[in-house]
Every structure is written in structure tokens, then in C-alpha cells.
Amino acid sequence: xxxxxxxxxxLPAGVTISVSGSNLVTVKGKLGELTQQVDRDIIxxxxxxxxxxxxxxxxxxxxxxxxxxxxxxxxxxxxxxxxYSKELELVGVGYRAAHTGQVLDISIGYSxxxxxxxxxxxxxxxxxxxxxxxxxxxxxxxxxxxxxVAAKIRSLRKPEPYKGKGxxxxxxxxxxxxGKTAGK
Numbered sequence: 001x002x003x004x005x006x007x008x009x010x011l012p013a014g015v016t017i018s019v020s021g022s023n024l025v026t027v028k029g030k031l032g033e034l035t036q037q038v039d040r041d042i043i044x045x046x047x048x049x050x051x052x053x054x055x056x057x058x059x060x061x062x063x064x065x066x067x068x069x070x071x072x073x074x075x076x077x078x079x080x081x082x083x084y085s086k087e088l089e090l091v092g093v094g095y096r097a098a099h100t101g102q103v104l105d106i107s108i109g110y111s112x113x114x115x116x117x118x119x120x121x122x123x124x125x126x127x128x129x130x131x132x133x134x135x136x137x138x139x140x141x142x143x144x145x146x147x148x149v150a151a152k153i154r155s156l157r158k159p160e161p162y163k164g165k166g167x168x169x170x171x172x173x174x175x176x177x178x179g180k181t182a183g184k
Contacts, residue, residue, distance in 0.1 A: 005066035009051040009074045012081045017051060017073075019044050025073060029080025031141040032121070036076060038069050051077075079141040086150040087170040088136040091159065097126045097134040104136065108157045108167065116153065121145055135170065 011017060015029040023038040038044055042065055043054040053070040055062040078084075090097055096107045104116045104124060118124055118138075122145065125137040136153065140146040150169070159166035161177040168174065 011049040027076040034076040075143045086138045089133045092165040
């Protein structure tokens with residue numbers, strides 16, 4: 001039995017949810033509005049301020065979708081009420097980050113600076129303190145979108161295992177390797 005799928009979702013104050021006939025779930029809150037198309041076999045019930053997700057049978061496919069859609073709806077509810085934040089660090093000598101509106105400008109050791117235009121749903125902030133690595137802070141109400149954008153930024157220069165240079169999440173723990181002189 002799916003433990004995640006069975007857990008009910010409680011709606012915080014100021015959040016409304018509606019389920020249309022074609023299983024389109026719409027969640028509205030103070031930060032924005034999100035929609036998710038739910039599989040036609042999965043049943044989404046709204047009882048006052050609690051949401052429950054049910055499956056029709058014990059098939060493996062239904063069990064998998066039960067927990068998936070419950071998690072997606074819970075992430076939507078949390079996103080429109082509290083929001084999500086991702087913080088990336090640029091570790092390396094001469095690495096810089098700046099922003100102008102929705103355009104992120106980073107210099108990460110290539111011969112040219114990299115400019116990225118971010119979606120309007122994401123708010124962008126860059127922090128540069130003396131003696132510390134520059135940080136890029138992303139905030140949004142859409143967990144899937146913010147994760148995708150953060151992964152795209154990180155993929156421009158992944159952290160390498162010897163010195164740790166590159167773009168990493170601020171809470172990421174890197175496994176470091178010893179250099180060739182460590183064995184002697």
C-alpha cells in the first residue's frame with residue numbers, strides 16, 4: 001500500500017483547489033496559480049480543507065501513479081502558499097554572477113560570459129560578498145520549473161572532484177578525490 005498516496009493533503013488558508021471533469025487540478029494561492037493534468041484512473045477528492053488521492057485497483061501502474069500525483073498536488077499546494085528557493089554557488093577564481101532583470105550573466109572560466117534569460121515565474125537574485133563565492137538565488141512557486149532551471153545553470157560547469165571548482169548547489173556535498181601526489 002502506498003504510504004505517500006494515502007496521506008491526505010491539508011490546504012493552508014488562502015489556497016483554493018478545483019478539479020474539473022477531465023481531471024485537471026488547478027491550485028490558486030497568494031503566490032500564483034498552477035495546473036496539473038491527473039491520469040483519468042486516479043480520483044482526486046476535495047473535502048473542505050483536505051485533499052485525498054485514491055486509486056481504483058491494486059495494479060502496479062495505479063500504485064505508482066497514486067503516490068506520484070499525491071506528491072505533485074502537495075508540491076503545488078506548498079508552492080502557491082510558501083514558494084520554493086534554490087541557491088547555487090560559483091566556486092572558482094574569477095567566477096562572477098550578475099543579473100539585469102530576468103537575464104543572468106555569469107563568467108565561469110570560459111572565453112566569453114554566459115547570458116541566460118530566465119522565465120518570468122522565477123525571481124532572480126545574485127549575491128557577491130568579498131571573500132566568499134558568488135551566489136545565484138532562484139525563487140518561484142513552481143517546484144518543477146525552478147529545479148529544471150537550477151539544473152540547467154549547474155550543467156554549464158559541474159563541480160569537478162579535485163578542487164571543487166564549478167557551479168554547485170549551496171547544500172550539495174561534493175565527494176573530493178585525492179590528487180596524484182597523495183599516494184606517495
